[in-house]
Amino acid sequence: MAGRAARPRSDDSRCRTCRAPILTQLVGDRAALTVTADLTALDAEQQAAIREPNRLIWCLRTSKYGPPRLTWITTWHRTDCPHQHVTEHRCDRQSADTLF
Ligand SMILES: [Zn+2]
Numbered sequence: 001m002a003g004r005a006a007r008p009r010s011d012d013s014r015c016r017t018c019r020a021p022i023l024t025q026l027v028g029d030r031a032a033l034t035v036t037a038d039l040t041a042l043d044a045e046q047q048a049a050i051r052e053p054n055r056l057i058w059c060l061r062t063s064k065y066g067p068p069r070l071t072w073i074t075t076w077h078r079t080d081c082p083h084q085h086v087t088e089h090r091c092d093r094q095s096a097d098t099l100f
């Protein structure tokens, strides 16, 4: 077969359970933590609604060069941040009993 088109990377990631677009990335000082982030951007209200001790919010820093990078949002973060904010991916099936 001639003219094989360049294909996107085969690890274009989607959750195997719910097919949501996700990004799995090593983050942290020593790339010690593997994060699976939901690629759905959250607005400020949504971030406040889901915030809990065990659920981190990530700033998804994109650039023209290179892949997007997840950056941990710690205590303070500018409110006019131009990047998308995302959180860990959790499948609906697994999170129903942790809402309260
Ligand atoms: Zn941000």
Ligand SMILES: [Zn+2]
Binding pocket: 015, 016, 017, 018, 019, 020, 089, 090, 091, 092
């Ligand atoms: Zn899922």
